[in-house]
Amino acid sequence: MAEGLTLDDLRIARGEDELLRLDAHVAPGEVLTVMGPSGSGKSTLLAAVIGTLAPAFSLEGRVWLDGRDITALPPEARRVGILFQDELLFPHLSVGGNLAFGLARSVRGRAARRARVAEALQEVGLAGFEARDPATLSGGQKARVALMRMLLSEPQALLLDEPFSRLDADRRDRVREMVFARARERALPVLMVTHDAEDARAAGGRVVTLD
Amino acid sequence: MPAPGAGLLRRAPLLTLLVMLGPVAAGLAGTLLPAFGIMPATGEAMPGLDQFRALAEWPGLARSAALSLGTGLGATALALAITVLICAGWHGTRAFRVLERGLSPLLSVPHAAAAFGLAFLIAPSGWIARALAPLAGWERPPDVLILQDPLGLSLIAGLVVKEVPFLLLMTLAALPLLRPGQSLATAQALGYGRVSGWLTVVLPRLYPQIRLPVYAVLAFSLSVVDVAMILGPNTPPPLAVQVLRWMSDPDIALRSRAAAAAVLQLGLALAALGLWRLGEIGVAWLGRRWIEAGSRGHGEGVLRAAGLTLGALSGAAVVLGLCALAVWSVAGFWGFPDMLPQALSGRTWMRHGMALSDPLADTAVIALAATAVALALTLACLEAEHRFGLHPSARALWLLYLPLIVPQIAFLPGLQTLAILGGLDGNRPAVIAAHVVFVLPYVFLSLADPWRAWDTRHGAVARALGAGPSGVFWRVRLPMLLRPVLTAAAVGCAVSVGQFLPTLLVGGGRVQTLTTEAVALASGGDRRVIGATALAQTAAAFLPFAVALAVPALAWRNRRGLRHG
């Protein structure tokens, strides 16, 4: 199986009702945008890919990532990162704590981990923010922390669930550009669901529409 | 790839029901047997209805049963009416927020302490009469029957002041999901007043949410023992008190009659629930007609004022009662009609301080252990629900409320016999197990909603970041929900601290807690001793609430996102 994220004849049903059906391949560095009105099962699709599909749903087909069949793996073993429209920073941890939570286990030793966190903050222009309470950050700052937290976990694919809809127009462009740039840089396949045509245009990849 | 222990977790709901309902079922069996004439040890084994016949011949039966029903239904209806009026008239106002803040302290006052306080307020020789004495020219207290009146009015008052805070808390927990603000605004735009709008658009959706707590209040009011002994009539007393009297009569033969009466008590509770259900249907029918008539209601102001006055009165009764108890606990001689004692003295506290501090350690150990067990089971159930997508049915909720609805007096004596049979009586673990039966429903009820309301996307993010299910639980969900978890634990501790009958019967007198000690000391009836013991009990029940407030405030002092969680 090829590099990248493959949704191999994926079918999600709730009881008897088929919710959606999708067969697609997303190459490394490519963005696949899934559009559709609310209720079309966009978020359910993402849940199926990261592995948090509620037991009420049934899933057929396979999900492949870089040649691995991840369909039956628990979420934490899939190496698929996700960003929601809310940043969902853990409110009980500091900014540094949030990043350390995401940082892959392979980085060992307190000093090394701290350095890696500091570096990540620096990379998005938030140097020295380690001890800050995430609730005191601005929307754009939160989005950057969420992105870095996800990237530090060294995912092999990236899912985006309406990630920019909460930001105001000015910030939206910048954050969007930053996310896509990081994904390209790391050659990550990106699966984005959105109802915003502007997101789809900015992503520049293929667009699939659910109904 | 199931995590280790997943099987255990999946069975958590079953285990929980077993821990909670096993003792109730076993205890009921232990009560039913003697009621139908089977008492292994005294050698009586004459199955039949003799005990019920003997019970029917007791001349006070009709009055006693009627009194139980009347006070139970009356107290519940009144408490519910006050709760609804307060919410309808004042929800979302500043006065309401003040009231809200006073709720937890009011909830932590043990029933008996509130009843003693109220008794001293309203007695003919009490504070109110003393305040009126100079105006009325009373040198002696008027010889009028206020406490222990044959209709049980003061008993109803005593129950109402404690049940209003409970129902209010349950209502507040249910309200946000109903978005009452929006509905109310819509109704007001259609020309309804605040109260009539609330009653027509919010109440019909709210009531199903608080139905089970209301049933619990009804069952409790109907079978309460301690409050009834303090405020209720004695000629004859309500049935539950009479059951206890027969049970503790030296004439051993009366114990079978007590068992029969306990069965009747259970029947009364069921009958009352049936009657209440009929009442619900009737009120709903009348309500629909009223709504369809489009009546915009009159007397909005009167209803609002009534709600606030009654709510404030019931809160003030508890607070003033506690003040009275505090004064009594340091009183020298204090005769009628003096408003305050002639002299103050620390004697009562010095004498009983020791007696009360000895059982403190046992009280704490039992409360913490019972709460820990209940909390662990509750968390396991909720986590199993989350991980395996289980959907608790309405029936499961009923089962949860069962220990609160079955009268304690109907199953605890049977439980005691079984504990002795199993050689488990008189030791701490047995008492803890008995406490868990009552602690668990409260812990579950207070934790379930905030736990389920948690944004599961936090879990999805954490999993995607590489955390396993247990990692999510310990590192994300539990810390984020620290405040509701501690609040539930505080509720559990307060419930455990307040348990009297289970501690006494299962502990065999060898396990002494603050409450058993307080009841024994107060059995003498000296107001000074009652004052000191009731205050100590209140403090013990309130302390966990204070901890539950202080710990998250300290731990999350730099975490704005959790400050109002």
Added chain:
Amino acid sequence: MRRLIAAATAALAATALPALADPDPADWDAVLDEARGQTVYWNAWGGSDVVNGFIDWVGAEAEERFGVTVEHVKLSDTAEAVTRVLSEKTAGKDEGGAIDLVWINGENFAAMKESDLLFGPYAEALPNWQYLDPQENAALTADFTVPTEGMESPWGMAQLVFYHDSARLPEPPRSMPALLDWLEENPGRFTFPQPPDFLGATFLKQALIELTPDMDALSRPVSEADYDRVTAPLWDYMDRLAPNLWRQGRAYPQNATRLIQLMADNEIDVGFEFNPNAAANAIANNQLPGTVRSHVHEGGTLGNASFVAIPFNANAMAGAMVVANLLLSPEAQARMSDPDVWGLGTVLALDKLPEEARAEFEAVERGPATLSPEELGPTLPEPHPSWMERLEEDWTARYGVAP
């Protein structure tokens, strides 16, 4: 009913006989050895400060002198202990029971003795029994006329004593008829704890003794008497008394301490207690004003002894016997009868005591609220316990269920 149970338990009694391992009070040194290190759970009513204080003192002495730890299990009603032991027997728990020693008398003792729930006989083999004189004081071996047969050991003498506030009522009524006459003129100013409260039942018995035409019938079981004839004057009296009682007899205080509270609240003018020193204790505790004085009825008032008994399945029998014996020591008795401590009458015969011990008793000073032995007058014996049961039942049927 009770007879039936007794018959039914007779079969079980065989298994409940003292096992070979039970300590023998005749070999006192062995008892002391066995008792050392034991913990005695003494179940005793916990509603009185002065009593609790005395029990604490006994516990400290037992610990210091005999290495026996005493845990006072405070009961709100002694019947709880009876129920407890019965439940244990029901469950077949014939050893290691939760109760080692219980403060008991009257109907509770009768019930336990009849159902074979007690260990013994042991009382008359206690070393300090030598200071008692059962010939002089019949109440020591007959508890409410039921022979104790060594199954319980006495430790205090109580007597019914009335009290009044001399500032409000200089001349209290001194007989049941006088009480009724006075109450008819001062309605609402007297009441009694609701039977089956022990003190309330005592009031009924006192009234019966003062009013009945046939005193002798009371010493035999009620079933052997012409009950209606014996009690008719009592019920006539009660019918006239009830409407004039506090709250018109529609409510009654629960117990003795509530009666004291009613006195302090100026709700009643006459109260009573089963302890000659009660008024003095209440004054010392700030419960009553200093002007309260005691009085008794002409012809005497009821008196009885308090006992301790050991359940058949007690865990620490030796320790329990050591405590029972300690309660009979001159030191403990002198302390108990000291009005500053408790003021209960001693069970010891002073002429049997050594010289110094006797002097200790004679030096006791009584306050103005306590009557001297001469003023207390004769002690009337308790009727057979079956009377108490029957009177309680009848009173409840007549006044206790129909306000």
